[in-house]
Amino acid sequence: MSHISDEKIPNNVNLTEDKKLQRALEQWQPDFLRWWMDMGPSGFQAHQVYLRTAVGVDANDWAHYDFVKMPDYRWGIFLADPVTDRRIPCGDSVGQPAWQDVPGEHRNTLRRLIVTQGDTEPASVEQQRMLGHSCPSMYDLRNLFQVNVEEGRHLWAMVYLLHRFFGRDGREEAEELLARRSGNEDHPRILGAFNEPIDDWLSFFMFTMFTDRDGKYQLLALAESGFDPLSRTTRFMLTEEAHHMFVGETGVGRVVQRTAELMRQAKDGDVRRAGGVDLATLQKYLNLWYSLSLDLFGSEVSTNAASFFAAGLKGRVKEEKFQDHVALEGAYPMEIPDRTGQLTRDEVPLRSAMNEVLRDAYVEDCQRGVDRWNKFLADAELSERFALPSRRFHRHQGVFAGLFFDPQGKPLSAEEWERHKDDWLPSAADRTFVKSLQAKAIVDPGKMANWIAAPPRGINGKPIEFEYVRAEA
Numbered sequence: 001m002s003h004i005s006d007e008k009i010p011n012n013v014n015l016t017e018d019k020k021l022q023r024a025l026e027q028w029q030p031d032f033l034r035w036w037m038d039m040g041p042s043g044f045q046a047h048q049v050y051l052r053t054a055v056g057v058d059a060n061d062w063a064h065y066d067f068v069k070m071p072d073y074r075w076g077i078f079l080a081d082p083v084t085d086r087r088i089p090c091g092d093s094v095g096q097p098a099w100q101d102v103p104g105e106h107r108n109t110l111r112r113l114i115v116t117q118g119d120t121e122p123a124s125v126e127q128q129r130m131l132g133h134s135c136p137s138m139y140d141l142r143n144l145f146q147v148n149v150e151e152g153r154h155l156w157a158m159v160y161l162l163h164r165f166f167g168r169d170g171r172e173e174a175e176e177l178l179a180r181r182s183g184n185e186d187h188p189r190i191l192g193a194f195n196e197p198i199d200d201w202l203s204f205f206m207f208t209m210f211t212d213r214d215g216k217y218q219l220l221a222l223a224e225s226g227f228d229p230l231s232r233t234t235r236f237m238l239t240e241e242a243h244h245m246f247v248g249e250t251g252v253g254r255v256v257q258r259t260a261e262l263m264r265q266a267k268d269g270d271v272r273r274a275g276g277v278d279l280a281t282l283q284k285y286l287n288l289w290y291s292l293s294l295d296l297f298g299s300e301v302s303t304n305a306a307s308f309f310a311a312g313l314k315g316r317v318k319e320e321k322f323q324d325h326v327a328l329e330g331a332y333p334m335e336i337p338d339r340t341g342q343l344t345r346d347e348v349p350l351r352s353a354m355n356e357v358l359r360d361a362y363v364e365d366c367q368r369g370v371d372r373w374n375k376f377l378a379d380a381e382l383s384e385r386f387a388l389p390s391r392r393f394h395r396h397q398g399v400f401a402g403l404f405f406d407p408q409g410k411p412l413s414a415e416e417w418e419r420h421k422d423d424w425l426p427s428a429a430d431r432t433f434v435k436s437l438q439a440k441a442i443v444d445p446g447k448m449a450n451w452i453a454a455p456p457r458g459i460n461g462k463p464i465e466f467e468y469v470r471a472e473a
């Protein structure tokens with residue numbers, strides 16, 4: 001196992017050898033904890049929770065499972081092991097030694113990328129803070145808290161970079177990361193999806209399926225950064241991220257399974273009356289969180305994306321799989337809308353299309369998850385299927401923002417959109433219904449709410465009926 005310290009801030013970055021940095025982070029730590037107590041999971045801060053804690057970066061031995069009160073969670077700073085003689089993987093400086101320090105000319109851009117990434121982590125904790133009061137099982141409650149503490153650790157990962165490499169500006173940004181608030185009109189989080197409410201468990205599962213998966217792709221792109229500390233940090237964050245997407249994909253999958261079961265049982269086929277979530281409502285929640293997450297990739301045509309790539313600050317997923325790492329030649333064919341939504345084919349210079357290249361990989365990954373949900377429907381001999389809506393549907397960033405399209409991608413007038421939007425996105429009534437299923441938290445070990453199937457197995461070899469969250473001190 002790589003070196004883990006018993007210090008106040010567990011780390012594998014030799015914090016004791018940089019007293020100034022250590023002091024700065026130890027000063028930020030109580031502010032983080034205050035934020036966690038104010039904005040972290042409501043109602044369970046004194047409970048013992050069966051959590052995994054990152055204790056190192058060895059592939060087989062990086063996590064430790066035990067009961068811990070969330071405020072005592074040991075949020076640490078862990079960078080993946082360095083790659084010997086690592087080179088800048090893409091852009092104008094491809095092949096040069098990777099930067100171990102921030103190049104002056106990229107300082108502001110890098111800071112902005114790190115702050116944008118960092119901001120999403122506490123935002124998601126804020127969005128999810130009330131969910132413990134309506135959990136469908138103790139197993140799910142534990143998974144929620146696991147995701148929450150790890151998003152907290154991801155914030156630490158970005159704050160480490162800010163403190164270590166960006167001096168006073170970095171420390172100020174670190175304070176701001178604790179000051180913005182998800183959904184607050186005056187001081188919101190930076191990106192759209194992170195200001196949306198997540199106040200029911202279906203939203204939580206869709207968010208961890210689709211929005212955490214955006215996280216995966218953004219982190220994969222940053223793992224290709226020529227700024228080596230950012231690459232190493234994000235590579236280790238990806239290890240934790242896999243579980244968040246597992247929670248989302250299997251969470252929705254279990255709802256689908258239960259719905260299929262209720263459809264077969266209910267004589268009149270009325271799933272809602274049988275206390276389940278009907279397939280149409282599931283599709284609407286999918287449409288919402290998928291489209292909000294597509295926005296997180298930025299515009300289809302982006303000079304920002306081109307300059308991130310040119311500078312070697314952000315690459316493509318597994319850059320080594322591409323032949324040409326400079327991307328000055330070649331074009332990406334795209335359908336670009338005019339002001340009425342009519343599409344014309346255009347050739348976008350490859351560098352300017354990097355957001356779209358990343359989005360392509362993401363869409364494919366989402367489709368694989370949806371296919372697995374559809375397999376549950378097929379297994380239950382149901383003919384309905386889920387589908388990802390068109391990338392043009394319900395967009396607020398990029399070339400389709402401000403225009404209206406149906407889930408198949410057909411242009412609509414504003415009036416048509418208004419008339420149909422409740423058919424495609426959760427309506428106020430749908431949300432009220434979903435919440436009504438979750439009015440009461442289910443906390444008897446092993447028991448599941450009526451609207452969701454039990455998972456096939458528990459956490460870390462423990463049984464499903466294990467008491468994952470305990471009230472005693």
Ligand code: BYC
Nearest residue numbers: 116117120124191192211212215218295296298299302304
């Ligand atoms: N909301 O060229 P454009 C995660 C702004 S999730 C609001 O289209 P660009 C997680 C943009 O800033 C991963 N504003 O896009 C998941 C720009 O502003 P300026 C998060 C937006 O610059 C679950 C303008 O619009 N990580 O980790 O390529 C739980 C036009 O810019 C949005 C990252 O995002 C939006 N959705 O930006 C916990 C990685 N989209 O310059 C965690 C870091 C764009 O005109 N960020 N804008 O003032 C980036 O790589 C990029 O900044 C973006 C795309 C992906 C945001």
Ligand code: FE
Nearest residue numbers: 121151154215
């Ligand atoms: Fe994260």
Ligand code: FE
Nearest residue numbers: 212215241244
């Ligand atoms: Fe995550």
